[in-house]
Amino acid sequence: MNNLTNWLSTLSQDSKPTFEECKTYLAQHLPLLNEFVRTEQDDIWHAEGNVAIHTDMVLQELYKVLDSDAPHITGERRQALVLGALLHDIAKPLTTRRKVLNEKERIVAPRHEEQGRSYLALRLCELPLSHTCIDSVLGLVGYHHLPKLLVIKNQDKSEYLRLAGNADTELLYWLEVADMKGRICPDLENQLSYLQEYRMFCEEYGIWEAKDMYKLIPKAIQVKENTISQIYLNNLAVDQILRREITVPEEAVAKTYAYAERYSNFVIMCGISGSGKSHWIKNNLADFTLISLDEIREEINGSRENQKSRGQVLQIAKDRLKFCLAKKQNVVWDATNLRKDFRDTLCTLGRNYHALITLVAFQQPITSIRKGNTNRQHAIPEDILDKQISNFQWPEFGEAQRMIVVGEKGKVLSYQGSFNFEGNEMQLQ
Incomplete structure (x- = not known):
């Protein structure tokens, strides 16, 4: 681990590793890197060849950018940018397929950006990186398609603000310049012009760099x-x-x-089983009304492990939630909530009742989650835990009105939103 720590620290300075060097250090933790060489790309959009070739070209172009146009990108931001370039297509081995477009078979990788972000959200925690760096990398990987897309679709200011809440807009720009130059495609100059427009809009809206x-x-x-x-x-x-x-x-x-004078604080928990959600509630939200799907299953079926009557369990939980929201009571929804569509349903319900909605997301190394599951009173089978890890969709800015990210042992890693701090203590009420 010392060698890995030292190597990662050089990324914040002036090192310029190739893709092969990066893979040597990181493939043990991120095995999809080994699949890059076997992951094909479209011969028009990416005539350079497989994902490994493209990624190495992007890295080399990024180093040119850092030496010429962006020498001010240093320290942790440089580290995040290099890792973002290395990992921006990390989910292409999972998503690449063939599709007929305009009567011609093409190679596509739909939604590889968001899948890559979720794949990395827990796995990067295994590495000796700061939470700030990890968060920056997730932003680069998850949204690297948006700078051009916002311009092409002529999106309004709100979409630029949403992007700025999820990623460092300047680092995204430099990544995409390298991404475009690190490929062989017929309309490179046109693609780069979109990026110039994106930069112009970010500067106009006051969101250049992280805000x-x-x-x-x-x-x-x-x-x-x-x-x-x-x-x-x-x-x-x-x-x-x-x-x-x-x-x-x-x-x-x-x-x-x-x-504004009287409202419900509605907290939605989000995390893999064994990550410490219930313990965090006990320590931080003891005076909130608790709606626990596990407890309702035990109430209805006699056991929290019994998955029968799912519809009934969910309906009871929603009815209790609506009652609390209507009464302006502070309430916490305790479940894994790993899928965005289900979180969206809860957030919509909270907005309908004019609640202040806070998402509490648990971001920990997978090894710690497995240990936490083993040590909990109601451990789930390993295959179910593996499925949860595989299906976890990491939350993004704008799902709820606020977000708290919690790491190991209940430590808060970050707050996103406006909070009430009395002394050094955060008050959700």
């Missing part, structure tokens, strides 16, 4: 007399702009006026 949306957007609406109401307004203003319900933050003052 905190919760400082940028609510700055003009610090109008409430008490902290609880102001926190609600801050978070709802960001949420409503992202959802195109308003166009300027000031509109949120009127839209939230009737709810």
Whole structure:
């Protein structure tokens, strides 16, 4: 591990490793790197050949960019950018297939960006990297397709703000410059022109480099007399702009006026079994009403392991949730919530009741999760745990109105949103 730690630290300085060198150090932890050489690419979009060839070309182009146009990218941001270039296509071995487009068979890799982000979310925790670096890499991998797409689709400011909440917009730009130059395609200059437009829009919207949306957007609406109401307004203003319900933050003052004084704090847990969700609730949300699918299964079926009556269990849970939200009670939904579509259903319900929604996501090394599952009172079988890890869709900015990321032993790794801190303690109420 010392050799790996030293090697990773050189990425924050001036090292320029090839793809093969990177694979030597990282394939043990990220075995999909070994599949790059066997993963074909489209002969028009990627005439250079397989994913391994492309990735090495991207790395070499990135080093040229860092030496010429972006020498100011140093330290941890450089480390994240190099890793982002190495891993931006990490899920192509999982997603690559053939598809007929315009009567010609082509090679595509649909949704490899978001699958790559989720694949890395837990696995990067096995490496000696800071949470900030890991978060930056996830942003680069998960959204590297968006700089061009936002321009091509003529997206509005809200979509640029959403992207800025999920990724470092400047690092994305440099990655995509290298990504474009690190391939053989017929319209390179046109592709690069899209990136120039993307940069122009980011600068115009004030989101070039990493920005905190919760400082940028609510700055003009610090109008409430008490902290609880102001926190609600801050978070709802960001949420409503992202959802195109308003166009300027000031509109949120009127839209939230009737709810800001008294509202439900709705917390949604998100994490693999054994990651410590229930323990975190006990330590941090003891005064919240608890809705636990496991406990309802035990109530209905006599055992939390009994998966019968799933529809009934879920309906009871939703009815109890609606009751709490209607009464403006603080409530926590305790389940794995690994899929985005199910989290979206819960968030929609919370928004319908004008709650302040906080997603608590657990991000830990897979080895720690396995150990936690083994040590818990109600351990699940290994094959079920493997399925959870494989199917986990890592949450993104904008799903809920706030997000807390929790690491090993219940340690909070990051807060995203406007929170109430009294002394050094975070208060969800």
